[in-house]
């Protein structure tokens with residue numbers, strides 16, 4: 048992945064969210080309540096709803112983004128930055144690049 052490729056593939060927050068949704072569906076959504084794998088996706092709420100018990104799973108639930116308010120694209124960008132650099136990027140450098148104050152979040 049290069050920076051240009053990243054910008055082409057993920058130009059907007061929406062593109063990142065739909066990509067994240069697709070990846071999660073490939074992994075499989077498992078209902079926390081009844082362990083069913085059959086879900087509908089509620090587009091307006093960005094949640095999966097269990098076909099059996101109607102329990103809802105949010106887009107970020109169960110992922111490392113679960114307790115974060117950062118845009119999905121910021122996470123994608125952070126992960127992409129880590130892959131750009133062979134040595135890896137320090138959390139400080141990442142914070143600087145993202146112009147982000149909440150070091151702990153990163």
Ligand SMILES: [Zn+2]
Pocket residue numbers: 078079080081082083097098099100101102
């Ligand atoms: Zn269920």
